[in-house]
Amino acid sequence: MHSFSQLSAVFEQRFNKRHFPEQPVKLYDASQYILGIGGKRVRPVCVLMGNELFGDIHEDAYEVATAVELFHNFTLVHDDIMDKAPMRRGMETVHTRYGESTALLAGDVMLVKSYEFINLIQPKYKKAILSLFNTTASAVCEGQQLDMNFESEPQIEFDDYANMIALKTSVLLGASLQMGAIIGGAGLGNQQHIYAFGKMLGMAFQVQDDYLDAFGDPAKFGKLAGGDILANKKTFLLLHAMDSATAEQKKSLDHWYGQTNLDENGKKQKVEEVIHIFKNCGADNWAGELKEKYYQQALDRLEDIAVVSARKKELADLANYLMNRDK
């Protein structure tokens, strides 16, 4: 059994090469560029860990892990176009660097490329993997559409918001683990448990992400404090605050979330005041409890998987690590 960081290093070594032809240069340089921006490679490593829970890691797991990472990067490129995001992880986004049309196409060829890796696996599991991959890919697109729809909706129900987050971010974590489990020969019951473990972990992770944006230590978090607030982004915190705010607090939130072109002083004031309201509404404690609830649900489903506990240690450690990160 290997830890997340061991498998992350192994995957990175295999993945860190050019995946695309040379020509047309601009198209494939754009595709390759986003892969170099990096990230923790959580999703592909989940494929490997999902496999190893049930047996030795099969070569197929590396193919599927690569497909998943390519797919994830495809979504980043297209999401950044839709969000008109200039930067990602301190680097120019693909459309900023290569133009929107090339970024759009670069995303398309990355999605196609991901299916080439799926095609490399043994026939025995290809139908199940391809089916789960497709279902998940559609779900992620649906989540992105709902996220865009919500931008212009004044009031969003918690369940609708949680469903959007599940589609946009959590199901891919669950599916990555499940695809690994399929390759490991897991039965349907165990597949469902590990999928749910990943999905719930993804939900907890997103709550944590929203929490850290407002209450984390910016020096450690590596992002602008209150970045979500300045972008007027709907988050778990905002949803709760809008739900439990007094009339006066609600009026203030409405005011601040209507602001877009603030100067540096205005931005500072906005972040401070919004965070102040969040705290007064108890959004910080509420988010902590919500995260804990999802985390516990994830651990329960990990518990349900019918393999000896000792084998589950690395996945439990991963969950624990993701939950206690401060960045």
Add this chain to the structure above:
Amino acid sequence: MHSFSQLSAVFEQRFNKRHFPEQPVKLYDASQYILGIGGKRVRPVCVLMGNELFGDIHEDAYEVATAVELFHNFTLVHDDIMDKAPMRRGMETVHTRYGESTALLAGDVMLVKSYEFINLIQPKYKKAILSLFNTTASAVCEGQQLDMNFESEPQIEFDDYANMIALKTSVLLGASLQMGAIIGGAGLGNQQHIYAFGKMLGMAFQVQDDYLDAFGDPAKFGKLAGGDILANKKTFLLLHAMDSATAEQKKSLDHWYGQTNLDENGKKQKVEEVIHIFKNCGADNWAGELKEKYYQQALDRLEDIAVVSARKKELADLANYLMNRDK
């Protein structure tokens, strides 16, 4: 054996239904909308005809045909975004009607959906079909990138231009026929012949398309006469004219192809003068000969396929029909 129009009717009947879930409404209505704009369904019918050349049409051919048509429509949606095209076949384009972000996502889910249909075919041919589908999909994206690159290049070599057209439009015709042939159990040699037949037919078709834009009867062609000229689009005709024009003609072409915001009179004058130069350069005759050359190459490869001639009649009729259309 069935004719193109018979199979087109059969395919249309199967294809003409909602292919997407209800929710999120905007996303999937956008995907469904483009399918309703129609077209001759040439590519999916080529899958069916490629299959029937070698035996009875297998259910798998309908799945692959559906995948191919979904893929083709995905490219239309994304190309229209890149080209900022307001209309297609007299209807609003998807991004005009639903916004760019939703159109982008609608294209993405259509591409994913096409792989769901590929996943329905029997395991025996899945690897070969998926591989060819992926190679073709990448080629089409490459062709679109080259097309965009060429927009800003003053001088393009014929071979480079022909290669772009092959990637952007012709290989999908060839691959559609080949995927049908694979399902029909064709050997590799026959697969290569039918692919080349389709690809060369696609080249001839594109030359014809460029020719009709300038020299066709607008009433029959159903498009604005000189639409390519007004859009400053590089075509086979323009390439030849730039190659063989006198200094004065070249200067005039450069002038007209630098114009974008002409009034109705200016547009009329531009189309007339450019067509006049095309004629004086002999671009009309040259294009006629080029089309004939590609057409003959296509027929030669059809001839090479090792099945009795009688079975080839429907494909020969299709080629003849596509070559003699005046719209």
